[in-house]
Amino acid sequence: MQLRVRALETVLAEKGYIDPAALDLIIEAYETKIGPHNGARVVAKAWSDPGFRRALLDDGSKAIASLGLINRVGDHLIAVENTPKRHNMIVCTLCSCYPWEVLGLPPVWYKSAPYRSRAVSDPRGVLADFGVTLPSDTDIRVWDSTAETRFIVLPMRPSGTEGWGEDKLATLVTRDCMIGTGLPKNPREAA
Amino acid sequence: MTDGIHDMGGMHGFGKVEPEENEPVFHAPWEARTLALNRALGYTGIWTIDQTRAGIERLPPDVYLTSSYYKKWAVRLENLLVELGLVGADELKAAHALRPGKELKRKLTAADVPKSLSRGSFSRPAQAAARFKPGDRVRTRIIHPATHTRLPRYARGRTGIIEALRGCHVFPDTVAIGKGENPQWLYTVLFEGRELWGEDTDPTLKVSIEAFEPYLEPA
Numbered sequence: 001m002q003l004r005v006r007a008l009e010t011v012l013a014e015k016g017y018i019d020p021a022a023l024d025l026i027i028e029a030y031e032t033k034i035g036p037h038n039g040a041r042v043v044a045k046a047w048s049d050p051g052f053r054r055a056l057l058d059d060g061s062k063a064i065a066s067l068g069l070i071n072r073v074g075d076h077l078i079a080v081e082n083t084p085k086r087h088n089m090i091v092c093t094l095c096s097c098y099p100w101e102v103l104g105l106p107p108v109w110y111k112s113a114p115y116r117s118r119a120v121s122d123p124r125g126v127l128a129d130f131g132v133t134l135p136s137d138t139d140i141r142v143w144d145s146t147a148e149t150r151f152i153v154l155p156m157r158p159s160g161t162e163g164w165g166e167d168k169l170a171t172l173v174t175r176d177c178m179i180g181t182g183l184p185k186n187p188r189e190a191a
Numbered sequence: 192m193t194d195g196i197h198d199m200g201g202m203h204g205f206g207k208v209e210p211e212e213n214e215p216v217f218h219a220p221w222e223a224r225t226l227a228l229n230r231a232l233g234y235t236g237i238w239t240i241d242q243t244r245a246g247i248e249r250l251p252p253d254v255y256l257t258s259s260y261y262k263k264w265a266v267r268l269e270n271l272l273v274e275l276g277l278v279g280a281d282e283l284k285a286a287h288a289l290r291p292g293k294e295l296k297r298k299l300t301a302a303d304v305p306k307s308l309s310r311g312s313f314s315r316p317a318q319a320a321a322r323f324k325p326g327d328r329v330r331t332r333i334i335h336p337a338t339h340t341r342l343p344r345y346a347r348g349r350t351g352i353i354e355a356l357r358g359c360h361v362f363p364d365t366v367a368i369g370k371g372e373n374p375q376w377l378y379t380v381l382f383e384g385r386e387l388w389g390e391d392t393d394p395t396l397k398v399s400i401e402a403f404e405p406y407l408e409p410a
């Protein structure tokens with residue numbers, strides 16, 4: 001594929017359709033600036049600041065824009081909150097829709113047939129693949145991203161983090177817990 | 192394409208999900224170039240996001256299932272560029288331009304990269320009042336268009352509840368086939384797991400889709 005894509009890029013550059021220098025910058029942005037650390041900041045702030053939490057759940061795009069992350073997020077970023085009674089999970093069964101601005105590029109498994117096929121019919125089985133078991137009476141809510149709305153899960157703040165600041169809280173927030181296939185790190189392991 | 196291999200919700204037989212520990216952003220340099228080419232070409236306005244999705248969905252099922260994600264993107268790029276007459280198959284084979292390029296609306300320069308990374312807006316002014324409101328019971332239509340749609344197969348002909356109104360958006364089913372943006376109201380529609388998968392389903396399961404108004408009728 002390396003040669004095939006290089007050929008494609010060469011043709012496109014020679015025809016004047018693309019500027020390879022712009023491509024370099026796009027790649028740099030996705031490798032270094034746009035990633036789940038942005039989402040982790042959002043979650044940590046929501047855990048620390050009840051006003052921000054409410055604003056985030058009310059209008060995710062607007063609340064996140066107020067944080068001044070590097071990119072404007074789409075018009076329809078929706079934050080969905082986990083509670084002791086409800087666990088949320090995000091999928092795109094039709095392609096690979098994912099909130100790039102807050103989580104970066106999706107991992108391979110998110111785009112894979114096993115995840116896309118089973119997340120909507122057997123989410124507990126999928127969670128087991130990730131080593132996650134939830135109480136049998138917790139409602140599981142799966143969000144299939146079939147339009148241009150994008151979702152991020154606001155996980156529950158782990159106990160044992162009383163008095164922690166936002167930066168420290170953010171270290172507990174994994175990418176998978178914002179997709180709903182994981183839980184935040186255990187504060188005892190992270191500390 | 193509507194009933195294609197890409198519409199995977201509920202299919203069996205693909206096995207376990209296999210997360211990769213410490214997964215890199217890209218697994219090879221060509222993956223990064225492919226992503227960047229997609230972004231840069233998308234910026235020129237030669238196609239819409241739904242046309243590119245339809246481009247992936249038209250890949251033959253065997254190619255779809257056996258190609259990595261970025262390989263699908265690369266093949267889709269080649270196919271769309273040739274279809275649009277922007278690149279010749281002979282040029283791809285030669286790995287060089289054999290003719291001058293066509294005039295494009297705009298080209299992504301390095302200076303414009305930061306703004307190009309923002310997600311586009313798909314909201315549009317409404318053409319009519321919304322037909323449904325939160326709490327309404329709706330049934331999804333049974334449709335099988337031969338062209339692009341965003342109503343997944345597993346959620347057709349099912350009864351659910353309107354949970355939220357998400358505004359009025361570009362309608363993928365028409366924009367993907369060059370028939371205009373045709374803005375439609377978009378709703379979050381919530382289904383009980385049992386409505387989708389039958390009586391034996393885990394009673395704690397609920398699934399929502401984002402459904403455009405033409406996919407829905409009152410129930």
